Amino acid sequence: KGQTQFEMSAGGVLIRKLSQIRPYSGKDISLSIDANLSKVASDALHNRPGAVVVTDAKNGQVLVLVSTPGMNRDDYSANLHNEDKPLLNRAVLGYAPGSTFKLITAIAGLENGTIDAASKFNDKGEIKVGEQTFRNWYFRTNGKTEGEINVARALTRSTDTFFYDLANKVGPEKIQGYAKRFHLGILTGIELPEETSGLIPTPAWKERTIGSKWFTGDTFNMGIGQGYVLATPLQINMMTAAIANGGQWCAPTLLLGKGKQCEDTAVTTSTLETVLDGMVGACSHGGTGVPFFAVNDSLPAENKVACKTGTAELGVSDSNGKKKTHAWFTMVYPRENPKVAITVFLESGGSAQFLEGSSDAAPIAKTVWDAWRVKYDH
Secondary structure, eight states: OOEEEEEEOTTSOEEEEEEEEOOOOOOOOOBOOOHHHHHHHHHHHTTOSEEEEEEETTTOBEEEEEEESOOOTTOHHHHHHOTTOTTSOGGGSOBOOGGGGHHHHHHHHHHTTSOOTTOOEEEOSEEEETTEEEEOHHHHHHSOOOEEEOHHHHHHHTOHHHHHHHHHHHOHHHHHHHHHHTTTTSOOOOSOTTOOOOBOOOHHHHHHHTOOOOOHHHHHHHHTTOTTOBBOHHHHHHHHHHHHTTTEEEOOBSBTTSOOOEEEOOOOHHHHHHHHHHHHHHTSTTSSOGGGHHHHHHSOGGGOOEEEEEEEEESOOOTTSOOEEEEEEEEEESSSSOOEEEEEEEOOBTTBOBOOIIIIIHHHHHHHHHHHHHHHOO
16 A cells, blocks of 8 residues: 655645655455355355365465355344354464374374284273263263274274273373374464464473373373364364375465475374375274265275364263264375375354364265365366
């Protein structure tokens, strides 16, 4: 913008022009956003509080960055007082990532040598620590156990007890270290001023910030992406892409022609392949990504969808013992030489307080993926 300064008389009469700075044109930019695919994502969300992020898995270019509910462009006051908070960009705000964070816990355990791909854990449905009992979702909802499972199967089935035990063996500091390699707890640097960094906690952080000791239960919760852990839908999307992209984490960008900026997470190929095995299993029969079962049945091994569901509890239990839940679903396709990463987040609230990754977030991802394939998968 330009500026002109005038000298005026006390009566408001122009006396003379003192100075002038002429305006000049800014730099034109071209966005990588796909408007049609964004509309598909927005329609699939049905104006529920949530977000959809779609990126090119090879270079971090953002195709979709949708946050709902949308804003009322004619009534700013209505936006300010709407309890669904439409002014928030949920795609870059931090929430408990739930079981999507188990991918990091698995990577930490494998890279640290705490487990290997063949290591077995016997799921008994629950683990007791003092007077507290930490249960697996399958045991809590159906009274059943998984029996002996390895890490890939634990990701496929999203077995909480496996990751409670693994997180406790690895420790919060090492889990945080691997999380940071995938830029969790760190700004991604996308060209948006409202992006938050999320949080990957440690005992030192808790003592410094909250003034309280770190307990085993804190480690258990960290291992399954709850407790103090916060991540943005954009961060989870970039993490997912990096796992399938040979450990190359590429910074997200909304600008065409910027060029990719990637860094190596230094995670071994064998670890990434083991985690991808579990993610492919999650989107196959016996896993948790129900809408993709038939899809993966029809695809060759190297072209299958790899995914992870997440259901994050928050707050206190209601009168029936249930807690509100956020729903997550994150996926990459295809498993080898990935082209696209899609992440869906649904925020608990209003009439939809109890959401699940498999039944609520995954169908949205399937709708967006179907639309993406029509245009891009040639």
